[in-house]
Ligand code: SF4
């Protein structure tokens with residue numbers, strides 16, 4: 001077999017898309033220590049790959065104890081929200097090249113929910129708030145024999161809030177939620193909005209009363225963190241404002 005020339009080796013090396021990056025991950029294992037600590041991992045990766053791919057490299061090739069959630073890997077299931085360089089994002093939607101790979105890329109669990117291990121938090125309070133706003137169609141009377149009709153204009157009224165994937169990036173970026181986990185949080189309000197403004201639904205008054213609670217919409221301080229954090233581009237703060245307005249006017 002012919003030995004590759006030095007020129008050829010150099011050319012191939014110059015064409016390699018791989019770079020070396022440092023992932024700085026906040027580790028926590030309650031079976032080992034009460035304290036979380038940062039741990040650095042150096043990996044080779046194509047900058048067009050995602051932070052989720054980098055986490056997989058660490059878990060599969062370096063340290064199998066690293067714990068994080070993911071499922072679809074395509075921005076649909078909402079399971080891999082985490083703080084990347086101090087900002088809530090989905091690891092599967094964040095490219096390495098977009099998070100300044102020349103410096104260590106910090107990865108930690110989302111805030112405001114109890115960390116169970118590494119990047120995994122206890123989502124129970126988040127989903128309890130979601131359940132509390134009754135995220136399902138409420139109607140009275142007999143079932144229609146055919147589908148419940150709705151005009152395109154009426155459907156458009158709540159289209160934005162149907163896009164939620166329950167990732168918790170909004171709720172866990174909210175300073176009110178950090179200070180007091182009793183607040184329903186943006187995601188629950190977004191999902192209440194989705195039904196309050198649905199012309200087929202008849203449970204709007206009930207949901208508004210639930211959100212009129214001391215831990216409801218009035219706790220929102222309009223910081224817009226939630227809107228910035230939402231990977232689906234939902235206008236979260238606007239939805240919260242619309243629910244507040246509906247509470248005042250009782251028109252929705
Ligand atoms: S509103 Fe956006 S950030 Fe909040 S849970 Fe839904 S998809 Fe995630």
Ligand code: FES
Pocket residue numbers: 069070071072073074075076077078079080090091092093
């Ligand atoms: S793994 Fe499903 S949204 Fe990222």
